[in-house]
Amino acid sequence: MELIYKGKTKDVYKLDGNNVLLKFKDDVTGEDGVFDPGANTVGLSIEGAGQSGLRMTKYFFEKMADKDIPTHYVDANIDEVTMTVRSAKVFGKGLEVICRYRAVGSFLRRYGAYCEEGQPLDAFVEVTLKDDDRNDPPINKDGLAQLGLLTTDEYVTLEALTKEISGVVRAELATKGLDLYDIKLEFGRDAESGKIMLIDEISGGNMRVYKDGTYIAPMDLEKLILA
């Protein structure tokens, strides 16, 4: 298979037709050996992390399919640690769309003058540019339009999808007594239809989940959810 892209936590291979294959790796984002879903660097490698992330992603993407939420998901092979997905064109070099239910992470770092750690937020959505050199700067709706990355209509779609998807994940976690604090999603345009869809993954690696005020690490989360 032809390797198209070597990412931080997964590699991308070309398949026949309009599909690509994602190979989940055991590398996770973080700094100095500590996992951090908001980090831009690979901080450590945990045996089984790729497979664990894939199991979660399969689980949640199938939930989205049940609700007719557009995603790139086609199918997953847990043993091979691969996921087949529809090919997507990202917006520019990629956007991250964050939905926040609690003030933690970069929200707290930026807006700490006006909020307490863990303060509830009402499904607050914000977009950042994927740009390691510029520390993933936040950008507003008009800024995205000015740079030709997303029309204001597309922003409305993106925001609505983000709230819907995050709400599904949050409700699912709540059934296990878990609190979703924030979640980071990626979107792209279907390479064939141009339709906006959820891409990448949904796993502990891109959300912060707490149980009774204690943070739950990604692989522990997977055990709690899929047990």
Place this chain on the structure above:
Amino acid sequence: MELIYKGKTKDVYKLDGNNVLLKFKDDVTGEDGVFDPGANTVGLSIEGAGQSGLRMTKYFFEKMADKDIPTHYVDANIDEVTMTVRSAKVFGKGLEVICRYRAVGSFLRRYGAYCEEGQPLDAFVEVTLKDDDRNDPPINKDGLAQLGLLTTDEYVTLEALTKEISGVVRAELATKGLDLYDIKLEFGRDAESGKIMLIDEISGGNMRVYKDGTYIAPMDLEKLILA
């Protein structure tokens, strides 16, 4: 007179009734002795800078009054380098509202992956929190609402006022063959009526102006405008 607040570029004194007095200083923002309207620190002191800024501010605030745009301006005393203004309550610890016609400054630093220096922008408005410790983080409309700083309706008012005011300044500069690249405004609520109004100043100190592609420093700008 009672000193209420000692700012970077002006001091604020209490007056009778609902007014306060702003004393413009010769200190200007910048770094390492170089003027920078986007800087958070006082970089240098230029003799006459306060009086020059006040002359510009008086000129532009009177233009705004002619157009029934709400501002805090009451009157100015050029000799005393003071301006009498209506008392205002700022949003939280203060917001800066930036209107951009060209990609320079922090816009270019943040979004340089998607724009060229000096690229035209369509009166792009963004808001940053005045928070030196956190480098004046940008914040979107929903974020301001989440933090209780500004309702979404108030944001719409603020954005419309920003575009209107910036448009007046831009048109005025254009009559002298000058290009407004960006301008930073501050707003507050009238302490008496609660109405949103433009506060602080409008001078070379809070805008970037170019002539035939060359940046014009604040005091040179004042000479060109008021000549």
